[in-house]
């Protein structure tokens with residue numbers, strides 16, 4: 001297992017997570033767009049047990065949204081700088097962490113993209129990622 005570290009924009013909230021290899025995905029659903037303030041959410045998943053907040057847990061604030069699936073999602077952001085850091089889907093024992101919060105800037109090609117109809121035509125995502133997303137109904 002590798003250790004990956006990251007945090008919010010102001011540096012008050014810090015986390016560590018453990019995984020062999022990070023796999024990122026793009027989701028352009030309305031909820032992910034609104035929560036990120038951008039064109040899509042870009043995140044990787046790790047098991048909840050393999051994620052820990054090492055600093056600033058008192059500054060982390062959650063709010064709840066509802067995914068298209070109808071499942072609730074808790075989204076955690078830093079209340080000092082407003083950075084979205086991770087989300088916890090109610091239905092699964094995982095956390096979904098924003099790729100951009102990693103300390104080490106990684107060139108993680110997304111494995112799949114869902115809600116592709118919301119992705120602007122000028123944004124060229126890798127073919128593999130588009131196709132895998134379509135297989136998954138996105």
Ligand SMILES: [Zn+2]
Pocket residue numbers: 008009010011012013078079080081082083
């Ligand atoms: Zn912060």
Ligand SMILES: [Zn+2]
Pocket residue numbers: 027028029030031032033041
């Ligand atoms: Zn989404």
